[in-house]
Amino acid sequence: MRRLADPIARRLARCAATAAVLLLAACASVPPNAGSKPRDPFERVNRHLFAFNDKVDQYLMKPLAQGYEAVVPRAFRLCINSGFANLGEVRNAVNDILQAKPIGAATDTGRLAVNSTLGVAGCFDVATRMGLERRHEDFGLTLARWGVGTGPYVVLPVLGPSDVRDAIGLVPDAYTNPVSYVTPVRDRYIVYGVYLIDFRAELLDATRLIDQAALDRYQFTRDAYFQRRTSLQYEGNPPPLPEDDDSGDAGPRPTGTKTPPAQPSPEDRR
Numbered sequence: 171m172r173r174l175a176d177p178i179a180r181r182l183a184r185c186a187a188t189a190a191v192l193l194l195a196a197c198a199s200v201p202p203n204a205g206s207k208p209r210d211p212f213e214r215v216n217r218h219l220f221a222f223n224d225k226v227d228q229y230l231m232k233p234l235a236q237g238y239e240a241v242v243p244r245a246f247r248l249c250i251n252s253g254f255a256n257l258g259e260v261r262n263a264v265n266d267i268l269q270a271k272p273i274g275a276a277t278d279t280g281r282l283a284v285n286s287t288l289g290v291a292g293c294f295d296v297a298t299r300m301g302l303e304r305r306h307e308d309f310g311l312t313l314a315r316w317g318v319g320t321g322p323y324v325v326l327p328v329l330g331p332s333d334v335r336d337a338i339g340l341v342p343d344a345y346t347n348p349v350s351y352v353t354p355v356r357d358r359y360i361v362y363g364v365y366l367i368d369f370r371a372e373l374l375d376a377t378r379l380i381d382q383a384a385l386d387r388y389q390f391t392r393d394a395y396f397q398r399r400t401s402l403q404y405e406g407n408p409p410p411l412p413e414d415d416d417s418g419d420a421g422p423r424p425t426g427t428k429t430p431p432a433q434p435s436p437e438d439r440r
Contacts, residue, residue: 210323210392219325220388226328227370232377235370249293250368255304256285256292261346265307269315277302306402310339314403323392331395 204213239247263278281297281304289296298304313335314320321334329340344350349365352358384390400408 209320209396212322212324216323216325216392217388219327220391223325223328223330224387231366231370232374234367235374238367239371239374247368247371250364251372252285252289252295253292254365254368255295256282256289257348258306259285260348261343262305262307264346265309265312266305268309268312269307271307274305274307278305278307308336308339309342310336310399311403313339320396320399323396331391333396333399336399 200214200217204217205211207213210216242250259278259282263275263282266272266275266278281302284297284300284302285292285295288294295304310333318335320336323331323333324337326332326337332340349358349361352361380387380390
């Protein structure tokens with residue numbers, strides 16, 4: 171028993187030491203007015219977590235993604251990416267049902283059935299060619315549908331940008347992910363690892379653009395996150411910002427205000 175415990179203790183110690191080094195290296199420059207924006211009151215902490223995540227990405231995730239892109243043929247990468255997207259249809263369908271979007275739920279279920287069969291376990295996106303367009307739904311959007319506001323912006327360790335509402339939504343979404351039911355646990359972690367590397371590889375071009383164009387990568391990422399989530403909430407047709415909003419920041423209403431429920435799309439009214 172002691173022989174087994176010693177290697178485990180050494181591994182835990184190495185992990186703790188690595189995390190400590192990354193934390194020490196992740197010293198972010200914080201503007202004097204950090205935390206003054208209503209939607210980002212935790213900016214000082216968020217910037218440090220952003221810097222920590224950046225170091226994890228720089229020394230671990232990005233090199234793995236670049237190696238994955240260099241070694242794995244593009245056709246196989248597209249198949250893997252499409253397969254994981256197909257698993258996400260389960261989450262989409264469940265949240266469409268919770269949002270009272272029957273047409274959306276039918277589309278998601280149809281995509282799952284078609285791509286799991288004709289698409290060879292999701293390797294090929296046959297459903298899109300048949301007119302069943304890919305959607306994205308999650309529990310954070312379900313909460314938004316019923317009027318729950320975003321809450322403050324937060325940066326989650328390793329997971330990245332979020333807000334309080336979407337961070338809470340990660341918990342129920344985990345139960346709609348088929349990967350979480352893979353056994354044994356070792357195989358489950360392997361699948362999660364492949365998913366993370368594939369996901370990071372898909373973002374390589376986007377991060378290159380951010381590195382080249384953004385003067386403040388933290389602010390750019392925060393604003394882009396809010397814009398994308400608002401677009402998803404309103405299915406690509408977000409309401410205009412209030413006329414008296416001269417802050418220059420794109421995104422939802424200030425923290426503390428309640429988000430109006432998203433209106434059903436025209437197809438869901440049929």
